[in-house]
Amino acid sequence: MKGTVALAPMLLLAAMAHLLLPLGPILELHRTDPGVATLLLTELRLPRTMLTLGYGAVLGLTGAALQALFANPLASPDITGSSSGAALGAVVGSYWLGVSSPLALAAWGGGGALLALGLLLLLAGRRATGPTLLLAGLAISLAAGAATSLVLALAPSPFAFYDSFEWLMGTFVDRSLPQAAVALLPAAVCSALLLRRSRALDVMALGDDVAASLGYRPRQLGVEVIVLSAVAVGACVSVCGAIGFVGLIAPFVGRLMSGGHPGRALLPSSAIGALLLLLADLAVRLAPAGRTIPVGVLTTVVGTPLFVWILLSMRQRQAA
Amino acid sequence: MTSLMNVKAATVPGRLNATDILVEAGQLIALIGPNGSGKTSLLRACAAIDGNATALEVAGEDLRTVPPARRPRLLSYVPASRDVVWPISVRDIVGLGLPNSASDRVDDLLDLLELRSLADRPADRLSTGERARVLLARALAPCPHVLLLDEPLSNLDPYWVLRLLELLRGIADQGAAVIAALHDIERIGAFDRVLLMNQGALVADLRPEAMTSSPLLADAFRLDRSGQGWTFRQPADPRSSP
Numbered sequence: 001m002k003g004t005v006a007l008a009p010m011l012l013l014a015a016m017a018h019l020l021l022p023l024g025p026i027l028e029l030h031r032t033d034p035g036v037a038t039l040l041l042t043e044l045r046l047p048r049t050m051l052t053l054g055y056g057a058v059l060g061l062t063g064a065a066l067q068a069l070f071a072n073p074l075a076s077p078d079i080t081g082s083s084s085g086a087a088l089g090a091v092v093g094s095y096w097l098g099v100s101s102p103l104a105l106a107a108w109g110g111g112g113a114l115l116a117l118g119l120l121l122l123l124a125g126r127r128a129t130g131p132t133l134l135l136a137g138l139a140i141s142l143a144a145g146a147a148t149s150l151v152l153a154l155a156p157s158p159f160a161f162y163d164s165f166e167w168l169m170g171t172f173v174d175r176s177l178p179q180a181a182v183a184l185l186p187a188a189v190c191s192a193l194l195l196r197r198s199r200a201l202d203v204m205a206l207g208d209d210v211a212a213s214l215g216y217r218p219r220q221l222g223v224e225v226i227v228l229s230a231v232a233v234g235a236c237v238s239v240c241g242a243i244g245f246v247g248l249i250a251p252f253v254g255r256l257m258s259g260g261h262p263g264r265a266l267l268p269s270s271a272i273g274a275l276l277l278l279l280a281d282l283a284v285r286l287a288p289a290g291r292t293i294p295v296g297v298l299t300t301v302v303g304t305p306l307f308v309w310i311l312l313s314m315r316q317r318q319a320a
Numbered sequence: 321m322t323s324l325m326n327v328k329a330a331t332v333p334g335r336l337n338a339t340d341i342l343v344e345a346g347q348l349i350a351l352i353g354p355n356g357s358g359k360t361s362l363l364r365a366c367a368a369i370d371g372n373a374t375a376l377e378v379a380g381e382d383l384r385t386v387p388p389a390r391r392p393r394l395l396s397y398v399p400a401s402r403d404v405v406w407p408i409s410v411r412d413i414v415g416l417g418l419p420n421s422a423s424d425r426v427d428d429l430l431d432l433l434e435l436r437s438l439a440d441r442p443a444d445r446l447s448t449g450e451r452a453r454v455l456l457a458r459a460l461a462p463c464p465h466v467l468l469l470d471e472p473l474s475n476l477d478p479y480w481v482l483r484l485l486e487l488l489r490g491i492a493d494q495g496a497a498v499i500a501a502l503h504d505i506e507r508i509g510a511f512d513r514v515l516l517m518n519q520g521a522l523v524a525d526l527r528p529e530a531m532t533s534s535p536l537l538a539d540a541f542r543l544d545r546s547g548q549g550w551t552f553r554q555p556a557d558p559r560s561s562p
Binding site: 202203207210212215255262 | 386409
């Protein structure tokens with residue numbers, strides 16, 4: 001718990017850095033035209049910082065909740081296919097049905113994520129072992145990815161492919177305050193509801209039967225966690241695209257900070273997720289000028305070796 | 321006098337036919353039966369995990385409607401699985417579901433089950449037998465009126481089999497009741513009452529001496545008495561049946 005409290009100032013610091021860096025252009029603008037400098041901060045940088053912070057927190061939180069539910073440290077919105085499902089939903093809505101309002105797009109994203117998680121339950125079942133969960137999630141991710149490419153290739157607009165590239169890779173560039181609101185309001189509501197379930201998720205560590213014998217309802221809890229996670233992730237994906245690995249890594253650190261308790265790890269995991277994504281997006285923005293890398297590419301590049309490390313440590317545990 | 325536990329028409333579709341059980345305070349009850357006879361289903365139905373029942377009361381309260389906060393005090397259930405997925409410390413597992421103020425109770429249980437030296441170890445790194453003790457301590461922590469144990473003696477070494485039987489007797493003497501599903505029919509002598517399951521139904525409810533000599537036991541397990549031990553009946557030749 002002490003660790004979580006220490007996270008708060010770190011998070012604040014990272015958010016301030018994300019908002020203010022690079023400082024040069026702001027100071028320069030401030031000298032010539034203070035009004036524009038303020039606009040730059042509130043209209044351009046603030047939505048980006050809010051989205052990065054919020055999306056990171058959602059990824060950490062939903063990752064931790066899904067891992068607690070599936071009793072599996074490999075569960076996360078991206079590995080279980082809900083991020084790619086959300087991307088597919090948003091692409092179908094945007095490029096085929098011509099949906100343009102951020103709110104409607106978010107609904108399409110949420111629907112896609114929900115469909116993917118429902119499919120995962122059908123394919124792997126709850127209490128799926130690591131390999132089954134991974135395989136089912138991989139199958140859904142691949143299918144959703146292929147379907148997304150197909151939808152884009154067949155889209156009425158010939159530029160669909162090119163124009164969706166950056167978004168599909170996950171990015172926070174040029175998002176407006178209303179867009180941030182569309183992603184973050186449902187995400188905040190779902191996150192609050194998920195946090196209220198952390199005690200129940202702690203008890204799930206003893207298995208469904210023991211939780212049920214203590215008066216919890218594992219089946220109902222499962223549906224709630226899945227729906228809340230899907231809506232939260234779907235809303236963020238529909239605005240910023242799918243971002244990998246944060247939802248997998250953050251809960252791993254979060255549990256280290258909460259004595260291994262999967263439910264108590266929800267809050268620290270969300271703080272870690274926000275911190276990771278703020279730092280990643282800051283790194284992308286401060287990178288030498290030229291082409292900008294989508295932040296999702298960076299998290300995947302950094303996340304893959306960490307993922308391999310988690311797999312190896314699991315293997316070691318099984319051998320012990 | 322009302323019973324400590326009153327179960328009426330507990331049913332799990334396809335696994336357990338409607339079963340009634342009355343349990344008195346202080347009773348140590350063994351639940352036996354061949355593989356797949358419905359022992360676990362009966363325990364799960366009694367814990368209101370699965371199936372349904374027309375009555376499911378412990379100490380006069382309906383298990384299905386009692387607020388979750390009071391429920392641990394009524395009944396604890398320990399499944400046959402000893403899995404703990406997360407690296408939670410032994411001390412935390414034992415205290416899971418207790419109020420934070422109950423650390424004295426946790427310490428007592430750690431001592432009782434000789435887990436003190438393992439208290440800060442992550443439970444997922446323990447041996448199966450050690451984990452069995454941790455999960456039992458967790459179940460005992462709220463001082464439940466009724467303790468439902470699925471295969472409590474498996475994975476335990478002979479010392480712990482004997483210690484556990486004595487410990488369960490002590491719990492029963494304090495006014496609780498224990499129902500334990502067992503595989504080892506040689507152990508039923510340590511219990512007050514033995515329930516025999518076969519093909520999803522409760523077929524006998526006897527004292528251990530009567531159960532041991534009952535033809536119902538022999539038929540259910542497809543065994544025959546031979547001196548001090550048992551011999552199994554040769555399976556019928558499948559080709560001889562039409």
